[in-house]
Amino acid sequence: MFKTNVKLSDHSNYKIGGEAQYFFQSNKVEEIIKAVKKAKQEKLSIFVLGGGTNLLFDDQKFEGLVIKPTMNQLQQDGNKVVVGAGILVSDLLDFVADKGLAGLEWAGGLPGFVGGAVRGNAGAFKGEMKDSVIEVTSLDISGVEPKIIKRNNGECNFGYRNSIFKEKGDQEIVLEAVLALEPGNKEEIQKVIDDKIAWREARQPLDHPNIGSIFKNVDWHLVPNKWQEDEELKTHLKTDPFPVLPAATLIDKTGLKGEKFGGAMVSPKHPNFIINSNNASAEDVRSLIKIIKERVHDKYDIWLEEEVMIVK
Numbered sequence: 001m002f003k004t005n006v007k008l009s010d011h012s013n014y015k016i017g018g019e020a021q022y023f024f025q026s027n028k029v030e031e032i033i034k035a036v037k038k039a040k041q042e043k044l045s046i047f048v049l050g051g052g053t054n055l056l057f058d059d060q061k062f063e064g065l066v067i068k069p070t071m072n073q074l075q076q077d078g079n080k081v082v083v084g085a086g087i088l089v090s091d092l093l094d095f096v097a098d099k100g101l102a103g104l105e106w107a108g109g110l111p112g113f114v115g116g117a118v119r120g121n122a123g124a125f126k127g128e129m130k131d132s133v134i135e136v137t138s139l140d141i142s143g144v145e146p147k148i149i150k151r152n153n154g155e156c157n158f159g160y161r162n163s164i165f166k167e168k169g170d171q172e173i174v175l176e177a178v179l180a181l182e183p184g185n186k187e188e189i190q191k192v193i194d195d196k197i198a199w200r201e202a203r204q205p206l207d208h209p210n211i212g213s214i215f216k217n218v219d220w221h222l223v224p225n226k227w228q229e230d231e232e233l234k235t236h237l238k239t240d241p242f243p244v245l246p247a248a249t250l251i252d253k254t255g256l257k258g259e260k261f262g263g264a265m266v267s268p269k270h271p272n273f274i275i276n277s278n279n280a281s282a283e284d285v286r287s288l289i290k291i292i293k294e295r296v297h298d299k300y301d302i303w304l305e306e307e308v309m310i311v312k
């Protein structure tokens with residue numbers, strides 16, 4: 001029932017990655033359950049893939065099964081929207097703007113699937129997925145028998161780029177979410193979404209394959225006292241979603257803009273992005289990540305933490 005030797009670079013926004021031993025894509029929950037059971041019987045490790053916009057696959061073959069759930073339901077129920085994990089966030093935004101439902105405008109230009117956005121509690125411009133989610137249906141694949149679970153917002157343990165789905169070590173597949181929105185004006189909603197897209201186009205290196213911000217911004221409370229007193233650094237403090245020092249600022253001030261390793265490069269346009277500038281390998285990107293972490297640590301005594309998923 002699985003495809004074999006599928007090129008993962010074709011499923012990655014980075015265009016990086018070796019083959020998957022087995023690959024399965026479906027928009028039907030029963031088929032996903034069947035695939036999980038089969039993988040368990042065969043003792044295969046499982047990796048769940050969304051839009052591939054926040055992960056770095058390895059250059060080597062992935063030994064196991066990559067499952068890409070593409071559940072594609074998208075229904076309005078009053079001010080609520082029921083959305084499948086495989087819907088592109090951009091398609092969800094087109095839908096809600098057309099229905100005159102407000103609350104997700106912050107996500108204008110956010111790439112990837114709804115499942116990935118829920119799992120990582122994606123956020124931007126002071127908005128996060130957790131602000132709209134009222135229920136998530138997932139498939140627990142930790143045991144022999146996959147189990148469907150429904151959780152309300154509180155039970156999802158959402159945090160900064162975090163959720164129970166991430167905390168559980170990716171033993172749950174997000175299948176569907178119910179979002180609560182508010183009635184709004186169609187044109188105004190679309191305008192805000194378009195502004196966010198334009199903001200990203202002006203500041204992010206979207207002309208090269210990339211996976212968004214490599215590192216999380218740094219909780220201001222974890223910044224060493226000496227640097228908290230630095231007047232210049234203080235001017236970069238952001239309060240989204242809480243007081244943070246942007247990783248981009250630290251990378252920039254360490255002089256790493258434009259730094260290269262093989263085909264990977266720290267974007268001169270946005271230094272928290274590492275772009276695939278010339279057929280980069282996963283090893284190139286990992287090496288550059290290591291260089292950035294060490295150089296920032298040497299200067300600021302801060303260890304940057306990856307926001308992206310590095311698949312090994």
Ligand SMILES: Cc1cc2nc3c(=O)[nH]c(=O)nc-3n(C[C@H](O)[C@H](O)[C@H](O)COP(=O)(O)OP(=O)(O)OC[C@H]3O[C@@H](n4cnc5c(N)ncnc54)[C@H](O)[C@@H]3O)c2cc1C
Pocket residue numbers: 013047048049050051052053054055069085110111112113114115116117118119120121122123124165170172173174175204206210211212213309
């Ligand atoms: C140009 C650019 C800009 C970006 N800007 C932002 C931003 O502003 N804010 C932000 O938060 N992120 C941003 N990102 C990162 C990324 O777009 C989001 O994190 C997105 O929500 C990831 O979704 P995905 O479907 O692509 O996930 P993938 O990259 O496919 O997967 C990411 C992780 O989620 C897991 N996963 C995926 N689908 C599921 C599922 N259905 N069930 C369980 N686990 C799953 C995967 O196993 C993996 O660990 C940006 C990325 C790019 C390329």
